[in-house]
Amino acid sequence: MRWPGASGKKLMATDLLYALLPEHLLFSAVLALMVLEMFRARPGVGNALVIAVLIAGCGVLARQLSQGYAVEVLPGEIVIDRFALVAKLVILGCGLAWALLFSSRSTFKSGLLFCSSLLGALTIMDSAGFISLVLGIEMMSLPAFALIVYGAGANLSAEGAFKYLLLSSVASALLLFGIAFSYGATTTLSLDAFAKLAASGTVEGVGITVLIATGFFLKAAVFPFHAWAPDAYSSTRIHVTAFLASIVKGAVILAFVRILTATLPPAMVAVIATLSIFSIVFGNVAAIRQTSFKRLLAYSSIAHAGYMLFAFVDTTGGRASDLLWYVAIYALTVIIACASFSSLCEDEDEDGPVQSLDGAFQSRPVAAIVFGLAMLSLAGLPPLPGFFAKLFVFKSVVASGYLIPTTIAFVGSFIGVTYYLGLFYRLFAAPRGLRPETSALRQEH
């Protein structure tokens, strides 16, 4: 199931530059930002630089895609294929949206951390072996911790970041443990060998897959490995929350697609289906009771991790493209939702309760409509993109013959509609502190 076209092409010296051009661009942006900060340039300059680099990166990737470019830069370790290109385009595209929408909050340091984190995410997508994969994951996560603490400012505690750091290192440990075993069993660090081992269904194969998968589940906050997410998401400012819930989470899921190209043995599939259904139901039920937008988003992201995990149940081979769509749509929607939320309660406390949305349509109609549509899209209502993302995942699962799990997952997602709809309806409610008994239009008798 590996994307075709990765082999049989001779590596040229220019390929070293061209194949990894987006990564090079990001890396030079990091260096440039450091220098610029030393010279105390205006923050706007740094932000413009980040945006320009991201646009250039997207352009390069689009060109590579249209060429059908594929090359093994470092055979068995760094391979550029179609999946890598599309995945990197998704990551950079979301990064661009983030940088554009939150440009007012950008500083040199946050831009620096953001770019390094993106660089890590890109490295994950290129990897065909475990070394670059682990490097990429750590390169993505470590700047993210710093971003949480840096973004939090003085008024918020570092507890969330600390929890995230702690559980993330547990996840890394599990991952490394699994990799060590995988190396022991296959005497190679390539992802293909691991995929074969996972598909074999032997005891050691299952054991190793469980170790590695648990590491990923922790990072993606799948139930029951989710406990850190609400604290981490709510302990920082909303643009960092958006970054964690969209790009970091999406990259982890795409990394899981990258390593798990095989069709899993039935027992593992059953476990994954169960976990994803629990994630969906738990995330959605827990989100109903939340009163702070960030915590609500955290629980909703647990549910969405469940939907994404659900795609691994599929046996028809549509998994990679389904998840690329899902991650792209989900991440963009989350970023847009957070950006519009922060603009809706600009003058108020942005960590504030969801009540600050009350009556927002009256005061800021455009932002309110954008936020409302983002909510309905997350809920998966047609004709919004979120519906099609879910449709792609679920059609593969149904085609693989899992009709009953799909039905349960749908019921779970129906529960989710309640709180998204609650937020949506708040936009049209009467503003806080000014709540007449009847609507302005209709007199009751």
Added chain:
Amino acid sequence: MFESSPVLWVLVVPALGAIAIGALGGRGQGIARALAMMAMLLVLALSLRTFFSFDATGDMHCFDFHAAWMPSLGIPFHVGVDGFNIYLLLLGAILFPVVLASSWNAPEMQRPLYLALLLILEASLLGTFLAQNLILFFVFWETVLIPMGILILVFGGQDRYRAAIAFFMYTLAGSVLLLVAVIALGAEAWRQTGSWSFELSVLYNLQLDERKQMFVFVAILLACAVKCPLVPFHSWLLPAYYEAPSSASAIMSGALSKMGALGILKLALPLAPQAAATAGPYVIGLSVISILYGAFLALNQENYKKLVAYSSLSHMGYVVLGIFTFHEASIHGSMLQMLSHAMAGAGLFLLLGKLEEQRVPLDAHGVELATHAPRFAVLLMLFVLTSLALPLTSGFTAEFLVLFGTFLHGLQEWRAGMGAGVLFLALLACLGIVLGAAYMLQFARAILFDKAQGAQPVRDLRLAELLPFAVPLALILWIGIAPAMLMSKVQATVTQLSAPGDATHALARRQREEAHGH
């Protein structure tokens, strides 16, 4: 392009209108209504043209619009007119301008948001009616909820929040299984033909075993039963119809409820014919319960708006009843009942809206319309008479055909020794007509003749205000007096539907021929 695909423009024009009104925002307050009216009249003109040149026996491709959308999944943007939706296209296109014109001065019509939502509602509603692709159908089906939910929420009465949530969550809950069934059908097409497809013409040809058919049937029926609604899935109806402004209630009872009937006709019957035949008697039972229960509730209502809401429940029962007897006459009756109920129900809601505009309490207070507002009284009485199925009105034609078909069907079953269950149900349904006359006449007596208490007398309708109501009345009389021309439009479809076992084959054959001709 304008010539080749009027059905596309029917969807595009209201959407553009909504965007224009939204873009103008507060500045466009003055012209928003005129803009909305223009868009709706344009849709009406296009639909009328389509309707009159539609010939069920001839080539239908001139009313088809087909554009690639998601080719790898077999989801094109495919809308078209056929025997199932030709009435509904007419219905939707007439209802919206009538609603707008008749409540031209209602407070909600002064708000651009309301008008934009109405136009979005019209586009998505007509999209549901016209969709020829299952995914597209589902997308439009759900899209309808969003503008309607906001309409209730923003412009509704005291308890609007609860009503909006109930409306949204109930109808969405019904659709959960529907979506599973939709995807399962697509996967079935993938298994049987080797490629994904959600085109109805492909899905009609699938061979489904009994269990799958039952699942698909139950899923579709559940979604449609919530939308129609049928007892026991009706509890969202009262808050939604009651809390919404009258113009929105008119659209809900007139057009939204017909989506459910269309779903049954167009999806449940052709996709799962055997299951439909098996489950038929039970659904007939449910619909008779709806007819009687709705009528009893209406009989006991103090509030006029609630009374009309429950009468709507009762009348939609006839639609479903007629469909599941699989008799030609009763299916014709069901389709006519959709038109008839849309016109009469919407007319009553709109007239109640006129009273609301004048701050007249609707809680069984006397209004003395007959004395103070004779024109108003006559108009109201005409709609009341349609509702209670007086001969020469559409209500009579439709309900007579439904009951006639059901009766014959019951008689057939009895003679064939299959028990007298359906015959008994047919007799019970006839009781519904009597009850209908009872609550409608009670309502008319109270509102027309009961002494007004203290409040200032009701202002009569001006001639210009009467004009919008002429359109539904004309349609009512047309169906009541000479329905043959209308019925010929859907004859082919009705023939196919009236034999559930063979219907699929006939339909499949037709669709195959169409696919070849494409």
